[in-house]
Amino acid sequence: MTAAELKSDNPSFVLHGVENVKFEDRPIPEIHSDQVLVQISKTGICGSDVHYLQHGKIGSFVLKEPMCLGHESSGIVVKLGPDVKSDFGLEVGSRVALEPGMCCRTCESCKKGQYELCPHMTFAATPPYIYGTLCRYYVLPADLVHRIPDSVSLEDGAMMEPLSVGVHSVHTLGQVQSDQVVIVFGAGPVGLLCMAVAKALGARRVIAVDIQKERLDFAKQYAATDVFLPGPKDATEDLEVYTSRIADEIRSTLNIPERDKGAVDLAIEASGAPTCVQIGLAILKPAGTYVQVGMGAKMTLPVPLFHIITKQLKVIGSFRYGAGDYPLAISLVERGLVDLKPLVTQRYEFDDAKEAFEATKLGKGKDGKGVIKCIINAPK
Ligand SMILES: [Zn+2]
Ligand SMILES: [Zn+2]
Known part of the structure; x- marks a missing residue:
């Protein structure tokens, strides 16, 4: 076993219940066989972290024991288990991006290469798992610790x-x-980030739809080729009439045909808003693909089956990430095809973690600047 010199404590940002977080010193985790110990460098705050803080649960994931928050992290490898294969190219000092979900490797989903669907997944800062990455030291199997090139920052x-x-x-x-x-x-x-990936992979047009103008202004100078801000619903319209009117308005404003060349091939729904779900299904061309990645406030929504059936749409749910996703993400950034820097809007020291959560919750930092992503430095 090889190891760097370790500090003696493991300061952690721990959620005890709704709106109840504490800084605690937790034991430094032991590593076994094919695992590595990572000293965390940077952690991004996600809507889901804030949701656990405010509600103590997301769907069926319910906080029952104190849980360390954080799952979007990078760090430095400080210790390698005795069975870590050299294939991963890891050594003490390697700079890495952490993939925070451990699957079982034996169920049908894992065996078929769709490990994100593993029923035995243990995922950072997701109950009942009590570990998260807002701490000094975190353990993962070596295959979930992805080396990043020197040209890519820890942020x-x-x-x-x-x-x-x-x-x-x-x-x-x-x-x-x-x-x-x-x-x-x-x-x-x-x-x-979906817009950035679409652009990086050669999409002809990337159309952003949102109800906040500032967000669209940002999207336009970041990765969108076109933006659209839907007007409000008339009192006389029901949801279906409204959403097909908006789909028509998007087409006519941006000169998008209903089918064939130039029509919408792929809709990515990243808001979870019932109106957007309906507009997305209405605007797609025949045999188009619809991907639902946004999880809205409501679990059940009215969906226009007519569009799905008569256009033979492919409708897919998207949960986390799986085989090959981290390596491609790293490659896109390494090759300069995706620029992540403009998305980091605020930075905090570990001791100010609560402030980072507050800013993410409000959508605005103390500096008055809108939040896209807050990054917290690991404990000093
Ligand atoms: Zn997240
Ligand atoms: Zn599994």
């Missing part, structure tokens, strides 16, 4: 987690092709 390394969500949605599931037309609903962090 970019932390952003590989949300970028992998974009890669999974747009590339792995949406199977975007060069010259296609892609529409993305929701210009938050995940939507923006």
Whole structure:
């Protein structure tokens, strides 16, 4: 076993219950066989971290024991287990992006290469797993610790987690092709990263739809070729009439045909808003692909089956990331095809973690600047 010199403590940001977080010193984790110990460098705050803080649960994932928050991290390898294969090219001092979900490797989903669907997944900062990456030391199997090139910063390394969500949605599931037309609903962090991936992989047009003008302004100078801000619903319209009117308005404003060349090939829904779900299904061309990655407030929504059936749409849900997603995310950044830097809007020291959560919750930092992604430095 090889190891760097370790510090003696493991300061951690731990959620005890709704709106109840504490800084604690937790034991430094032991590593076994094929695992590596990583000293965390940077951690991005995600909507899901904030959701656990505010509600203590997401769907069926319910906090029962104190849990360390954080899952979007980069770090430095400080210790390698005795069975870590040399294939991974890891050594003490390697700079890495952490893939924070451990699958079982034996179930049907794992065996078929769809490990994101593993029923035995243990995922950082997701109950019942009590470990997260807002701490000094974190353990993962070697295959989930992805080396990043020297040209890629540790901050970019932390952003590989949300970028992998974009890669999974747009590339792995949406199977975007060069010259296609892609529409993305929701210009938050995940939507923006989906736009960046679509552009990087050669989409002809990347259309951003959001109800906040500032978000669209950002999307336009970041990765979108076109933006659209839907007007409000008339009192007389029901949801279906409204959403087909908006789909028509998008087509006529941006000169998009209903079918064939130039029509919308791929819709990525990253807002979870019922209106966007309906507009997305309405605007797609026949045999187009619809990917749902946004998880809205409601679990059940009205869906226009007519569009799905008569256009034979392919409708796919997108959950986290799987085989090949992290490596492609890292490659896109290494080759300069995706620029993650403009997305980091605020930076905090570990002791100010609560402030980072507050800013993410409000969507605005103390500096008054809108939040896309807050990054927290690991404990000093
Ligand atoms: Zn996240
Ligand atoms: Zn499994």
